[in-house]
Amino acid sequence: MPSYRELNAEELEALKRELEQEFEAVKAKDLNLDMSRGKPSIAQLNLSMEMMDVLHRESDMICDAGIDCRNYGVLDGIQEAKQLLADMMEVPKDNIIIFGNSSLNVMYDMISHAMTHGVMGSTPWAKLDRVKFLCPVPGYDRHFTITEHFGIEMVPVPMTSTGPDMDIVEKLIAEDDTIKGIWCVPKYSNPQGITYSDETVHRFACLKPAAKDFRIYWDNAYGIHHLYDDKQDYLIEIFMECKKEGNPDLVYKFASTSKISFPGSGIAAFAASDANLVEIRKQMRVQTIGHDKVNQLRHARFFGDISGMVQHMRKHAEILRPKFDTVLNTLEKELGGLEIGSWIAPRGGYFISFDAMDGCAKAIVAKAKEAGLVMTDAGATYPYGKDPRDSNIRIAPSYPTLEELRVATEIFVLSVKLVSIDKLLGNL
Amino acid sequence: MPSYRELNAEELEALKRELEQEFEAVKAKDLNLDMSRGKPSIAQLNLSMEMMDVLHRESDMICDAGIDCRNYGVLDGIQEAKQLLADMMEVPKDNIIIFGNSSLNVMYDMISHAMTHGVMGSTPWAKLDRVKFLCPVPGYDRHFTITEHFGIEMVPVPMTSTGPDMDIVEKLIAEDDTIKGIWCVPKYSNPQGITYSDETVHRFACLKPAAKDFRIYWDNAYGIHHLYDDKQDYLIEIFMECKKEGNPDLVYKFASTSKISFPGSGIAAFAASDANLVEIRKQMRVQTIGHDKVNQLRHARFFGDISGMVQHMRKHAEILRPKFDTVLNTLEKELGGLEIGSWIAPRGGYFISFDAMDGCAKAIVAKAKEAGLVMTDAGATYPYGKDPRDSNIRIAPSYPTLEELRVATEIFVLSVKLVSIDKLLGNL
Incomplete structure (x- = not known):
């Protein structure tokens, strides 16, 4: 034809x-x-059904630290769930917090918190006349819905075959201190399936934002979601890259097991620098006594470790x-x-x-x-x-x-x- | 002595x-x-261990509506969980939303939402110079922590043997439109174990707040948590009472199964008028794809119905x-x-x-x-x-x-x- x-x-x-x-x-x-x-x-979904069979007796409910996962407590996640998700997200275990069933909810909460309390002591965004986010396009609709919900102005940045156009990203965030964040799906991106190149990730880690409360919202939703054994994309780990470049607080990393175990009943995780985590934990302590540890334990027992996953x-x-x-x-x-x-x-x-x-x-x-x-x-x-x-x-x-x-x-x-x-x- | x-x-x-x-x-x-x-x-905790044994096969995971609870979807809860929690909270099933594992988190979210978006179209509280909450004292520390976190000024109201001093409550909220809410634990209150009298509940339902966005934050945490078979307190159901008095939107009701099934892994619920729920669902749709339906189903199957509970x-x-x-x-x-x-x-x-x-x-x-x-x-x-x-x-x-x-x-x-x-x- x-x-x-x-x-x-x-x-x-x-x-x-x-x-x-x-x-x-x-x-x-x-x-x-x-x-x-x-x-x-x-x-x-049927691949994970054995997850329903790993917890039965009272003794099953005790995690490695000797804590009864059925009861209150353990604000930021049990150790074995932290280890599993840390390995999945390629960050140190101590830089992880485990949340509930939805990483989207964690992203929403981060933005909501910034609106009312700012980021590490900055002016709450709700008190600013103007707040903007960079949005690589095409991108993930639910990200855009969150920023729109909070009245954050969205500035599209074109995607290239190696990730967002970094010339534009660098220029805009260096000039404009009303730009407080950028949404990224860095691996097998939604919807294009593009993985950010080494250079792109490195340039992200080296960003010099005009706004002190600027963060990269790094939603690595498909980090281990390969289609092929023999041809896989490789993404540089950004958290360590930021640290190396002297920007340890620059990135918020999000992930979940939604497309690994059960979409409605997985566990979500957040990774960031110690200083960022101090602030997040402070807010979490007000918000909840703790997330569902039984489900955390169920995941840890079912997968065993990262190689099982x-x-x-x-x-x-x-x-x-x-x-x-x-x-x-x-x-x-x-x-x-x-x-x-x-x-x-x-x-x-x-x-x-x-x-x-x-x-x-x-x-x-x-x-x-x-x-x-x-x-x-x-x-x-x-x-x-x-x-x-x-x-x-x-x-x-x-x-x-x-x-x-x-x-x-x-x-x-x-x-x-x-x-x-x-x-x-x-x-x- | x-x-x-x-x-x-x-x-x-x-x-x-x-x-x-x-x-x-x-x-x-x-x-x-x-x-x-x-x-x-x-x-x-051991009383609920059989809950770990109600879901095993693929066919177990399908709820009454024919939906696979493992997958995405169903924003506000599966029908059987709604029915169970509606009966527990004594409200119609359609006035219920099922959330994650923590009713405290739901309360936090309601306040956070009011801060950034107001309540049913009112000015976002973050944009007001002053926002106050009435706090019956002694009361529940975690309630106070939420309001303090958001910079909401807390006004103590003394508890009496029949609930908060309603003369004070009525007077303050009629006069002062900066008062946006009151925290209540109406049954077996924390810490006094006092149950609000019929008259108290009725006076709550008849409140005429100066602030249109005033809500009663009714945390019925111990609604069915009796100690004795032969002597139990009885609390009038406030949602229907408000409706009768022409104030259907006045109350937000909160509850959870935290002290019924597992404290860390129960299900939380929120009940309010249709108009309130429209607003809450709109926000939820941005925040999450849905809460953990597998855990909702687990609870519904384990308890069967309210009499089982x-x-x-x-x-x-x-x-x-x-x-x-x-x-x-x-x-x-x-x-x-x-x-x-x-x-x-x-x-x-x-x-x-x-x-x-x-x-x-x-x-x-x-x-x-x-x-x-x-x-x-x-x-x-x-x-x-x-x-x-x-x-x-x-x-x-x-x-x-x-x-x-x-x-x-x-x-x-x-x-x-x-x-x-x-x-x-x-x-x-």
Whole structure:
């Protein structure tokens, strides 16, 4: 198939009629498919079922430090959970705090705390006229929702193939002391699957922000979520890098086991410098007596140690890999060379990012919906839901079965083709 | 034994020498006892161990609505958990939200949200010059810590035998629109074990606050935590009472299963009017994808329904009752008639509140510590840790074994006697 750009109006119209027939045929099937969220599949959930069987007797409930995990106490997490998550996050055990079931909630709390109390003694952000965050785009919608909720102005920074455009990041944060943070998903990024290069991470560690209360909000959600055994991305560990560069307090690291054990019932963790942790613990002490230690213990016992967790991630990869391959192969086969869209084949994470022709993303998502396929809202990967080029679409292949995914991707490429033809014909 | 007040200096000195010998003897035992926190005992924790055995197979993980509890989703709680907690809190199921493991965290979040976003459209409290809370005293230290953390000015209101002094409450909140809330533990109150009378609850429901964003923070932590089968306090349900009086939005209700199942791993719930819940859900949607549904399901399956939960509470009472009786009998036997302290025998909850002679509480707690007994810090039951009369001491009999409790109470009464003698002799 030649590029759509080389076809004349007549040829495009003819192609459109043909594709519309195909589309009507699939629409008639009255399907109900969902590629909207990065939700693990049932097969993936079943990988962790033995977790339900590790705690039974009274003696099981006592952690290494001799503490009964059922009772009150232990504000920042039991030692074995700290060790496990510290190894997963590649930071020292003493620089970890274990939280509840949601790292998103931890991020929310950090921003909320900065609003009311500032960061390590700075003016509470709620008392400032203006607070801004840098947002690499496309990015994770739930990050943007948090900053928007608190009235923080979001400044988009374009992603490159090596991470956010660091020339822009360095310049903006050096000049503007109202910029208090940047959202990062540094490995297998959401939605592009890009891993920040060594140079990018190093430049992050060397940042010289005008605002003393500027922090890098480093959401390493997919740190060990590889798709392949033989080709994996490698990310430099930023906390130690910041320390080396004399900026130990610059980074807040977030992670969780949501896509390792159970999405609704994992454990979240936060890592930062001693000085940052002193402040966080002070706030936590007001907020709670402690998070769910039984669930912490359950995780520690089930995984054993980091190598158990890495083994476990191989099983996830075996389930996810054919799904990503199905989508990628169909995109290549059906859209390759047509010049109506581009995408990145990720080596890990949960998403495939698709860039349609400018001005087509909303229409494609709407078209897919007509045939019963729910995609992430177009624009969701941009602050305020506004993709200036109306081009980016996030594909989440994890939840549907392989069979569903084949049909879903078929609907998706049909929608891309139909909308693109309309665009080329000047109908959009 | 006659009242200490009738003894002359010489008699007091003689008594002091005698008691000091007893004190030195117990001190020599080098004990390590703790009556400081309302922490359930190991025997109580063991009552819920079968909870570890209710979820095993894949099919176990699906809740009544057909949703897989292991995965993301269900923002405000699964139906069966809502039903159980709604029955426990005596509110309609649709007026409940299920949270994580800590109702304290929910209270913190409500205040934090009001600071940054106001309450149902009011000015964010962080933007006001002055925000005040009424604090019935003595009260729960962790409530006071939250309000203090957010710079909210605390106004003490004296407790009476029927609840907070409602004449004062009504007058203050009608006049002063900077008063935004009142902390209440309405049943078996912390620390006095007082249950608000029907009239008190009714007057709460009829409040006419000057501030539109005033809420009653109703922490019904001990709603079903009776000590006796045959003598139980009854508390009118305030949510319906407010509705009847045309004030549906006036109250926020909090509760949890922390002292029903496991203190560190229970489930918390929040109840309020539809309009309040709309606002809370809007905030929650930003904060999290959802709380731990597996733990919600575990609780629903273990307790079955409210009658299962009430049965379960009888077992707690059987363990707690002899402990309370031990302390109360010793207080009566050793201090009765001496006129150096008074206390209330509660019918439920976790505490016995002791009022020493004015100016003696700190000294008594310090004295007990000398002999290896840790009590709650004197003053903790007052805002800013300042008991103006230095009189109130909270006794928490739940955690120690009966044998430990006998010794602990012996140390306590010895400390009360010795400090009181010093006070009467003018040495304090």
